[in-house]
Amino acid sequence: MLTNFFYCLKSFGVPVTIREHLDLLAAIRAGVTFADQEEFYYLARTVLVKDEKHFDKFDKAIAAFMSGLDSIEGLIEALIPDDWLRSEFIKQLSEEDKAKMDSLGGLDELIEQFKKRLEEQKKRHAGGSKWIGTGGTSPFGHGGFHPSGIRVGGEGQHNRAVKVWEKREFRNLDDSTELGRRNVKLALRRLRKFAREGAADQLDLEDTIHSTARNAGLLDIKMVPEKRNAVKVLIFFDVGGSMNSHVEICEQLFSAARLEFKHLEYFYFHNFIYESVWKDNHRRHNERFPIQDIFNKYGRDYKVIFVGDASMSPWELAYPGGSVEHNNAESGEVWMGRVMEAYDHVAWLNPVEQRYWDYTQSIGIVREYLEDKMFPLTLKGLEQATKWLAH
Amino acid sequence: MKFQSTDKYIATEELKLAVNAAQTLQRPLLIKGEPGTGKTMLAEEIARSLGMTLIQWHIKSTTKAHQGLYEYDAVSRLRDSQLGGEKVNDIANYINKGKLWEAFDADQQVVLLIDEIDKADIEFPNDLLQELDKMEFFIYETGKTIKAKHRPMIVITSNNEKELPDAFLRRCFFHFINFPDRQTMRDIIAVHYTDITAELVNDALEIFFEIRDIPGLKKRPSTSELIDWLKLLLSDDIPDDILKDRDQRKAIPPLYGALLKNEQDVHLLERLAFMHRRETKK
Numbered sequence: 001m002l003t004n005f006f007y008c009l010k011s012f013g014v015p016v017t018i019r020e021h022l023d024l025l026a027a028i029r030a031g032v033t034f035a036d037q038e039e040f041y042y043l044a045r046t047v048l049v050k051d052e053k054h055f056d057k058f059d060k061a062i063a064a065f066m067s068g069l070d071s072i073e074g075l076i077e078a079l080i081p082d083d084w085l086r087s088e089f090i091k092q093l094s095e096e097d098k099a100k101m102d103s104l105g106g107l108d109e110l111i112e113q114f115k116k117r118l119e120e121q122k123k124r125h126a127g128g129s130k131w132i133g134t135g136g137t138s139p140f141g142h143g144g145f146h147p148s149g150i151r152v153g154g155e156g157q158h159n160r161a162v163k164v165w166e167k168r169e170f171r172n173l174d175d176s177t178e179l180g181r182r183n184v185k186l187a188l189r190r191l192r193k194f195a196r197e198g199a200a201d202q203l204d205l206e207d208t209i210h211s212t213a214r215n216a217g218l219l220d221i222k223m224v225p226e227k228r229n230a231v232k233v234l235i236f237f238d239v240g241g242s243m244n245s246h247v248e249i250c251e252q253l254f255s256a257a258r259l260e261f262k263h264l265e266y267f268y269f270h271n272f273i274y275e276s277v278w279k280d281n282h283r284r285h286n287e288r289f290p291i292q293d294i295f296n297k298y299g300r301d302y303k304v305i306f307v308g309d310a311s312m313s314p315w316e317l318a319y320p321g322g323s324v325e326h327n328n329a330e331s332g333e334v335w336m337g338r339v340m341e342a343y344d345h346v347a348w349l350n351p352v353e354q355r356y357w358d359y360t361q362s363i364g365i366v367r368e369y370l371e372d373k374m375f376p377l378t379l380k381g382l383e384q385a386t387k388w389l390a391h
Numbered sequence: 392m393k394f395q396s397t398d399k400y401i402a403t404e405e406l407k408l409a410v411n412a413a414q415t416l417q418r419p420l421l422i423k424g425e426p427g428t429g430k431t432m433l434a435e436e437i438a439r440s441l442g443m444t445l446i447q448w449h450i451k452s453t454t455k456a457h458q459g460l461y462e463y464d465a466v467s468r469l470r471d472s473q474l475g476g477e478k479v480n481d482i483a484n485y486i487n488k489g490k491l492w493e494a495f496d497a498d499q500q501v502v503l504l505i506d507e508i509d510k511a512d513i514e515f516p517n518d519l520l521q522e523l524d525k526m527e528f529f530i531y532e533t534g535k536t537i538k539a540k541h542r543p544m545i546v547i548t549s550n551n552e553k554e555l556p557d558a559f560l561r562r563c564f565f566h567f568i569n570f571p572d573r574q575t576m577r578d579i580i581a582v583h584y585t586d587i588t589a590e591l592v593n594d595a596l597e598i599f600f601e602i603r604d605i606p607g608l609k610k611r612p613s614t615s616e617l618i619d620w621l622k623l624l625l626s627d628d629i630p631d632d633i634l635k636d637r638d639q640r641k642a643i644p645p646l647y648g649a650l651l652k653n654e655q656d657v658h659l660l661e662r663l664a665f666m667h668r669r670e671t672k673k
Contacts, residue, residue, distance in 0.1 A: 019561055023416060030415045032408070039408055046409040050560035052423060052567040203465050219473050221466055259513060259554055 005065055009048065012061035016048050023047050037066060188260045188386060200225045231390075232263035234298055234343075238308025239268045239281060246351035249377055250307055253349070265298060271312045272332040272366075273339065274323055291335060295342045303345040303389045307377065309352045310366040317365050336369045346370060347385040351377040400429065400436040401571075401578045409566035410437060419505075419523055419545035421560070424568030426550060427613030433568075434504035434546040443544065444501045448490035450511045456518030459491040459505075460528050460537075482532050491522060495539035503543045509552040516559035524562055571614060573600070583618050587625065595621055598644050602651075607659060612650040620649035 006021050024047045033039035041062055049058050200223035207222035214220075235257060237243075237250060257264055267277035267289060276288040316322040317332045340346055348366065350357070354376040357363045367374045373388060375381035394410040396402045402410075410433075413420035422430045438445035448459055468485040471478055478484050488496070494503040508516060522528045526539035547563065549555065571579060573596060580592055595617070603611050612620075623646045643660055644650065651657050 015557075017561055023418070023564075027412050027416055032412045032415050038404075042405040042408045043412055046405075046412055046564045046566055050421070050557075050563065050565045055567070205465075208469070219469055221469065255554075262513075 005044075008065045009058065009061045012057050012064070014049060014054050014057045014061055020048050188256055188382070202226050230263070231261060232298070232302045233257065233261050233265070233305065234294070234302045235264065235266045235305045235307065236273065236277060237266065237268050238306075239270060242309050242311050243351075246309065246377070249351050253307065253377070253382075263302075265302075267294070269308075270323075270325055271308070272310075272316055272323070273306070273335050274326075274328040274332055275330065275335060291338070295338070300343060302343060304339065304343045304347070305385070305389070306346070306348040308348070308350065310348065310350055310363045310374070311352065311360050312362045314361050314365060317362060317369075333369065336366075340369070340371070345389045346373060347389055348374040349377045349381065349385060350374055354381070394437055394440050397436050397440050399439075399582055400432060401575060401582060402433075402436075403569075403571075403575060406433075406566060406568070409564060413564045414441075414544055416564075417542045417544075419547055419563045421547045421549060421555075421563040421565045422568060423549050423551060423565070425570055425611070425613050427615035428568045428570060429614060430548040430568060431504070431506055434502055434506075434548075437544065437546060438502040441502070441544075443499065444497065445504060446490055446494045446497075446501055446543075447504045447506060449506045450508055450515070452510055452512070454511050454515065456511075456515050456522075457489075459489040459519070460522065461489050461492055461530060462487045463532050486530065486532060491519075491528070492537055494543040494545075495526065495537055497543070498540065500541040501543050503545045505545065505547045507550060508547050509549040509555065513553060513556075516555050520558060520562065570603075576614070576617070579614060580618070580621065584621060584625065587621065591621075591624065595624065599650070602644070602660070605659065605663065608651075608656050609653045610651075610656065616650050616652075620646060623649050 002021070002025065006016060009016050024044055027033075027043055027047055028040075033043050044062070045055070045058055049055060202224055204222045204224040207224070208220065211220040211222055212218065235254070237254070243250070254266070257266075267279055268281060269277045273291065275292075276290045277294070278288050280287060312324075316324060320329055320331050321327050322331060348370050350363065352360070352363070357367075357374075363374070373385075375385040375388075394402065394407055394414070396407075409420060412418075422433060424430055434447070435445055437443075463482075464485045464487055468479060468482070490503065494501050523545065526542050527536055529536050576596060576599075577592060580587065599612065599617050599620075602608070643657070643664055647657065647660070651660065
């Protein structure tokens with residue numbers, strides 16, 4: 001029952017689970033709503049969607065579902081010819097075609113573009129020069145005239161025997177370098193350290209027995225504070241410039257870290273660390289926090305994580321006045337040295353793929369500053385980093 | 392029995408449906424929404440409308456999940472043991488019931504409100520999974536299992552200060568209280584103030600929504616603030632036309648303290664009013 005609906009939601013990126021789907025079926029069976037589209041919509045939303053940030057996706061999905069399955073199946077399960085993924089496809093192209101395809105950024109780019117347009121366009125379409133549909137001169141569609149076009153659908157319009165577009169999504173999930181928020185959380189969890197802290201509100205049985213015995217049997221209660229996750233983390237994020245392409249992964253890391261640590265402080269910097277950092281990107285020029293104050297405020301027990309690509313010109317690191325933003329009196333090297341002195345556990349997470357590290361001189365230099373405690377921002381790297389930080 | 396709007400609370404269609412679905416399938420209902428849109432009040436009104444008792448469990452940052460189940464008062468037992476009373480032989484005398492136990496133990500179905508669950512530690516919701524799912528828990532000290540006589544209707548509110556874990560969310564139904572539109576707002580005002588003139592409501596709403604639309608406000612006024620503000624306007628015997636006056640309207644509204652709770656917001660409004668006056672002079 002309603003299986004199509006379930007997969008339709010999933011295909012629009014609404015995080016639904018089987019348990020919730022069964023709940024929905026149970027609710028319908030219990031007669032909470034009956035034959036009323038609007039009520040069904042509210043019921044399904046209440047049962048299936050657990051965060052208002054997914055409401056929009058849910059709305060789109062249900063609109064597609066309600067307006068008939070035709071449009072979704074035509075597009076979401078858009079049929080891509082098999083040979084399209086194969087190298088034969090390239091071979092079939094004439095030299096001229098290949099040149100034109102390159103003008104669009106190559107095959108991968110074309111696939112990406114296709115995906116994007118599929119996202120933008122949720123309705124059937126015919127003619128025109130941009131949207132996916134029949135006829136026309138857009139690179140996507142069929143029966144059209146574009147040399148590097150992706151043929152959607154083929155002759156039999158809903159011929160399901162061919163590859164389903166959605167299947168490409170799974171390839172990403174298989175990839176072990178993919179950092180989901182849940183994975184990040186699990187990796188960060190290694191950093192947990194339980195310690196007794198705060199108000200003494202638990203009975204310490206052992207100590208009570210000892211001190212009562214010493215007290216000649218007269219009760220002497222001893223209390224201890226409760227154990228909590230006491231790890232303290234300072235994170236510095238590189239923002240702007242070359243980091244723009246890594247924003248998503250940093251967001252994931254940040255949101256996971258925020259959930260995981262009670263004592264988490266975060267600051268931003270640009271390219272490299274100098275005398276001050278900031279907390280609010282909109283007010284970065286007015287509201288800055290001197291590093292020295294940070295040393296004073298957050299003690300040695302804090303674990304420090306830098307997140308940045310460490311890709312810049314070497315003089316930004318080594319010389320006074322090297323910063324791209326302001327005239328720094330002391331070089332980045334000096335400031336990094338102070339950080340290393342102030343804290344025992346410092347790690348640098350780099351979103352740049354590790355195999356490219358050697359091609360950028362500054363990455364090598366930063367690694368030296370950090371005594372080689374630089375880790376790639378992948379799940380494996382994160383695990384290594386937390387292992388080092390937790391020891 | 393179905394949940395309906397009461398004489399004090401206006402429930403939208405979607406809210407009614409969410410409550411009824413949660414009640415039918417006996418799942419906890421998680422309520423989110425802007426502060427001041429009546430999340431906590433909802434639980435009270437569900438209890439009233441369905442004729443059930445309301446048990447409230449207000450969460451603080453120090454609240455632990457087990458405090459909702461029971462607490463074993465070892466200290467007073469130790470003390471009593473020194474005095475040698477009869478009571479000390481039964482450990483059950485030193486087990487104090489928590490709110491959840493109270494709700495499980497009730498002879499009739501009750502409404503249990505877990506208020507502001509996001510205030511607690513991040514582990515708090517996870518520690519309650521089993522209890523909310525099976526509606527039972529185990530007491531280690533006495534070896535007894537407490538099972539709900541009637542599964543309570545559980546309402547949970549959150550202000551989004553922390554994200555809740557997925558495993559917890561899967562077990563709940565969810566409703567987001569949207570900010571009421573004008574018509575709903577009128578209905579809400581009508582249940583609070585029966586003798587208010589339509590004109591005052593119109594003018595006040597005009598200003599209210601105008602203020603809400605100002606970009607950059609730190610805390611946008613919400614329903615509860617509007618209700619407070621109207622109360623002040625009514626009780627203060629302000630001349631009827633003060634809200635109407637064209638010039639006045641662009642300036643700070645009278646008794647703004649009820650609407651804006653933050654000095655930056657008041658400054659922002661003052662600046663806007665000033666800029667507007669300057670423009671009109673030109």
